[in-house]
Amino acid sequence: MVKARATIADIAAEVGVSVPTVSKVLNGRADVAEATRIRVEQALSRHEYRKPVSSRPTGSRASAPRLLDLVFHEGDNLWAQEIINGVERISGPERVGVVLSGLGGQHRPPQEWIDDVMARRPLGVLLVLSGLDATQRHQLHSRAIPFVVLDTQGNPPTDVPTVGSNNWNGGFVATQHLIGLGHRRIGVIMGPSDVLCSRARVDGFRSAHDDAGLPFDPALVRWGEFTPGSGFHHAREMLAGPARPTAIFAGSDDVAIGIARAAREHGLRIPEDLSVVGYDNLPITEWMSPPLTTVNQPLREMGSLAAQMLLTLAEGRTPSSTRVDLMTELVVRDSTAPPATV
Amino acid sequence: MVKARATIADIAAEVGVSVPTVSKVLNGRADVAEATRIRVEQALSRHEYRKPVSSRPTGSRASAPRLLDLVFHEGDNLWAQEIINGVERISGPERVGVVLSGLGGQHRPPQEWIDDVMARRPLGVLLVLSGLDATQRHQLHSRAIPFVVLDTQGNPPTDVPTVGSNNWNGGFVATQHLIGLGHRRIGVIMGPSDVLCSRARVDGFRSAHDDAGLPFDPALVRWGEFTPGSGFHHAREMLAGPARPTAIFAGSDDVAIGIARAAREHGLRIPEDLSVVGYDNLPITEWMSPPLTTVNQPLREMGSLAAQMLLTLAEGRTPSSTRVDLMTELVVRDSTAPPATV
Numbered sequence: 001m002v003k004a005r006a007t008i009a010d011i012a013a014e015v016g017v018s019v020p021t022v023s024k025v026l027n028g029r030a031d032v033a034e035a036t037r038i039r040v041e042q043a044l045s046r047h048e049y050r051k052p053v054s055s056r057p058t059g060s061r062a063s064a065p066r067l068l069d070l071v072f073h074e075g076d077n078l079w080a081q082e083i084i085n086g087v088e089r090i091s092g093p094e095r096v097g098v099v100l101s102g103l104g105g106q107h108r109p110p111q112e113w114i115d116d117v118m119a120r121r122p123l124g125v126l127l128v129l130s131g132l133d134a135t136q137r138h139q140l141h142s143r144a145i146p147f148v149v150l151d152t153q154g155n156p157p158t159d160v161p162t163v164g165s166n167n168w169n170g171g172f173v174a175t176q177h178l179i180g181l182g183h184r185r186i187g188v189i190m191g192p193s194d195v196l197c198s199r200a201r202v203d204g205f206r207s208a209h210d211d212a213g214l215p216f217d218p219a220l221v222r223w224g225e226f227t228p229g230s231g232f233h234h235a236r237e238m239l240a241g242p243a244r245p246t247a248i249f250a251g252s253d254d255v256a257i258g259i260a261r262a263a264r265e266h267g268l269r270i271p272e273d274l275s276v277v278g279y280d281n282l283p284i285t286e287w288m289s290p291p292l293t294t295v296n297q298p299l300r301e302m303g304s305l306a307a308q309m310l311l312t313l314a315e316g317r318t319p320s321s322t323r324v325d326l327m328t329e330l331v332v333r334d335s336t337a338p339p340a341t342v
Numbered sequence: 343m344v345k346a347r348a349t350i351a352d353i354a355a356e357v358g359v360s361v362p363t364v365s366k367v368l369n370g371r372a373d374v375a376e377a378t379r380i381r382v383e384q385a386l387s388r389h390e391y392r393k394p395v396s397s398r399p400t401g402s403r404a405s406a407p408r409l410l411d412l413v414f415h416e417g418d419n420l421w422a423q424e425i426i427n428g429v430e431r432i433s434g435p436e437r438v439g440v441v442l443s444g445l446g447g448q449h450r451p452p453q454e455w456i457d458d459v460m461a462r463r464p465l466g467v468l469l470v471l472s473g474l475d476a477t478q479r480h481q482l483h484s485r486a487i488p489f490v491v492l493d494t495q496g497n498p499p500t501d502v503p504t505v506g507s508n509n510w511n512g513g514f515v516a517t518q519h520l521i522g523l524g525h526r527r528i529g530v531i532m533g534p535s536d537v538l539c540s541r542a543r544v545d546g547f548r549s550a551h552d553d554a555g556l557p558f559d560p561a562l563v564r565w566g567e568f569t570p571g572s573g574f575h576h577a578r579e580m581l582a583g584p585a586r587p588t589a590i591f592a593g594s595d596d597v598a599i600g601i602a603r604a605a606r607e608h609g610l611r612i613p614e615d616l617s618v619v620g621y622d623n624l625p626i627t628e629w630m631s632p633p634l635t636t637v638n639q640p641l642r643e644m645g646s647l648a649a650q651m652l653l654t655l656a657e658g659r660t661p662s663s664t665r666v667d668l669m670t671e672l673v674v675r676d677s678t679a680p681p682a683t684v
Contacts, residue, residue, distance in 0.1 A: 065407070065462030067441065081423055088444055095458055099409065099439040102430055116437055120407030228629035257629050264631045287570035287599050289606045289631070 006047035015043050026051060026143055028119030044142045045135075051144040066096045067122040068310060071113075073103045073130040077254060078282045079226075079299065083128060083150065086303020094311060096123060103130060111136075118143055124310030126303075129195070131156055146313035148306045151197060161313070161322035163306040167197040170295040170328035171204025172211075174249050174277040177293070177330055179212045182338045183247040183275060187220035189234045189259065190251035198223065198251060201279065205249055220245055224255075231258025239266045239274070246339035247275035253282045256292055256335075271337035281331050290334035298326045348389035357385050368393060368485055370461030386484045387477075393486040408438045409464040410652060413455075415445045415472040419596060420624045421568075421641065425470060425492065428645020436653060438465060445472060453478075460485055466652030471537070473498055488655035490648045493539060503655070503664035505648040509539040512637040512670035513546025514553075516591050516619040519635070519672055521554045524680045525589040525617060529562035531576045531601065532593035540565065540593060543621065547591055562587055566597070573600025581608045581616070588681035589617035595624045595636055598677075602630070613679035623673050632676035640668045 008026075012019045017036060024032050025040040032040075043049075068091055072080050084100070091098050099122065103109055107130045114136050117125060125140060125147040132140070132147065137160070140147055148161045156162060178186050188205050191198040202221060209216045220238065224230035231250055238244060239262060250256035256278035260270060268274045270290060278285060278294035285292040305324060312319045350368075354361045359378060366374050367382040374382075385391075410433055414422050426442070433440050441464065445451055449472045456478050459467060467482060467489040474482070474489070479502070482489055490503045498504060520528050530547050533540040544563060551558045562580065566572035573592055580586060581604060592598035598620035602612060610616045612632060620627060620636035627634040647666060654661045 065409075065458070067407075067409075067439075067462070069439075077423070078420055081419070084442065085444075088442075092444075095454065097409075097411075097441040097443070097458065097462060100426065100430075100442050101439070102427075102434075112437065116407070116439065120409070120439055228626070232629065257626065260631050261629050261633070284570070284599065284626075287574065287603055289602050291603070 006049050008049075011040065011043045011047065011049060015039050026118075027121065028115055028117075041139070045138050048138075049142045051142065064121065066094075067099050067120060068096050068307065069099045069101065069117055069120075069122045069125040070128070071101045071103065071109060071125065071130060072128045073107050074105050077226075078284060079252070079254070079280055080128070082280075082282065082299035083303040086300035086305075087126065087307040089300070089304050090307035090311065096311070107131060108133060109136070114139055117145065121145065123314035124148065126150060126306050126310060131160075146310055148309050148313075150302055150306045155196065158323075161309055161319065163302050163309065163324050163326070164197070165297050165302060165326045166328050167200035168204040168207075170279060170297065171201035171249070172208045173204075173328070173330045174279070174295050175205045175208035176211070177332065177336065178247045178249065178275060178277060179208060179214065181247075181275065181336060183245075184214065184339075185220070185243075185245045185247075186216065187222070187235075187238050187245035187248040188251070189222045189224060189231055189238070189248060189255050191224065191226040191230075191255075193223040201251060224251075226252040226254055228254050228258035228261070231255035232262050233258070235259040235262035236265065239263065239268060245274075247277070247336070250276060250278050253278040253280045253285050253292065253294055255279075256285075256294070257288070260288070260335075270335050273340060275336040275339070277330075277336060286333065288335075293333045293336040294331055296329050296331050298328075301326055348391050350391075353382065353385045353389065353391060357381050368460075369463070370457055370459075383481070387480050390480075391484045393484065406463065408436075409441050409462060410438050410649065411441045411443065411459055411462075411464045411467040412470070413443045413445065413451060413467065413472060414470045415449050416447050419568075420626060421594070421596070421622055422470070424622075424624065424641035425645040428642035428647075429468065429649045431642070431646050432649035432653065438653070449473060450475060451478070456481055459487065463487065465656035466490065468492060468648050468652060488652055490651050490655075492644055492648045497538065500665075503651055503661065505644050505651065505666050505668070506539075507639050507644060507668045508670050509542035510546040510549075512621060512639065513543035513591070514550045515546075515670070515672045516621070516637050517547045517550035518553070519674065519678065520589045520591065520617060520619060521550060521556065523589075523617065523678060525587075526556065526681075527562070527585075527587045527589075528558065529564070529577075529580050529587035529590040530593070531564045531566060531573055531580070531590060531597050533566065533568040533572075533597075535565040543593060566593075568594040568596055570596050570600035570603070573597035574604045575600070577601040577604035578607065581605065581610060587616075589619070589678070592618060592620050595620040595622045595627050595634065597621075598627075598634055598636070599630070602677075612677050615682060617678040617681070619672075619678060628675065630677075635675045635678040636673055638671050638673050640670075643668055 008022045012022045128150045150163050152162050222234040263274050278292045281294045281296035285294050309319045350364045354364045470492045492505050494504050564576040598618050605616050620634045623636045623638035627636050651661045
């Protein structure tokens, strides 16, 4: 016999509190004693309580404000801006307000952030390069607040909707392009090694070497941050010796900007003395001197798709697909050329 | 005799509707007939009705979500990102959610945006490079929703709180630096001529010439957009002839990036053949090749100060000052040098 879903009344009876008290906890209200709140949360979790979706406002001028929470593990770069623009392309016409949060480099939001989200009851939550632990997932689930992970940092459970892009392919086509130009000594300066997209891009770099029957020098594979400073630091070292690479694959466009500055300090011209491939295809790259060859990661499309998925889930409908990777492709500009010494 | 402030009951009696109906209009609810809504709005405006501040939630875990609306006339650049970071430095610790809106290049929000703001009842509204008309100002005022204008596009009424920076001084010190290096033929590629900050920067450019007893060539003063594309387009033209300038003052760092690319196309090296000064001091400028000499506009501080001002107003208190310009200063890096032909 299938057990019927627990109602708020069932939860209240079990914990020994009133129905309005359970309701207050569900709505993130402050006027509930902490001990009571914890007991109610535990009962909600035990019963896998989920608020009926139909009880939530979805009309375009309903009294509750229509909000969507957008969370970045770090927000201060052009990469984040592209995703925001993609989200706004969907939320704007739908008159949904986008609430922005930055986690200051953390990959998991603090509990007080979850409390605030439960209090403002958004239509959904979009997490960029960050995830939720099981308790946090359940807390949103019990409030019928759907969430989608964009460009996942780790490997979330299969029931978590995700939008990403084909990072392995990006690393592969970038490296294949350099090998095709005749480069045999290629460096890579990547983001953090504990972020899945970094590892996939470096695996693509390796596979392109294997595919061409070429070895690669492990000393030329560097892990760092997705920042100009990290690109500068690693490139300055890598370009110092006589065994320097003739080309570098950068883990992001920001990293490529740092590499360009290190090349300049070493008196190396791009692309005559050093080829550089970036990653992301931020709008600024076409204005760089020289314009940057880079891997297009469709960040705006990823943001739009994730926002669309959230609004569909918020209406209680099921999106046609909930685990999507968009395709990456190489954009060839002027920062790559055959090596001088072929 | 001072006339007593109208109450909701007075407004309701005058219009001939119920008190809850007036309340619904004030709270941006949808379930009021349009004709009634207009009559209520007119009565509110006539009486300069203002909701008592004390009736609004300000506690850190009150039931209404604590939000702050942040509106950009255009949001897709690093400049906006700096302001967002400044706002979040204040809103984060206060656990206030930041709702982001872009106006797609318009300087005045559409009425439906105001309707949505009234429905979500934020603690306050921060308008960047945009303003409100008298009706919109009154609508927010009657709901006791304070607003602050950051880097005003026009000249708002004196009772509107504003945060800006000293644009005239920025134009003056940038130009003085170039004149001091020995440049006598200096171009300027600015943003739109109908934006106050553009005009103030160009006036500073002129005054620096006057101050040094030097003439300037009006043909070298160009108005455009604050974008790389605009910098590229104007610089390509300006650098084409034999009467080209030896230095260009860019209206923004984005404009400077476009100028650098045009210089490269003309085979001109920076700073050997052309000096360039940017404006804003975005984090990316120190990583440019060469690192950019630029005017520091304290965008983060401006964002923080405006957010702080809003939260103070939301508590019904008066900020110590409500018309503030922060100081700009020159940051000298490697994109400026004496002209080759002194």
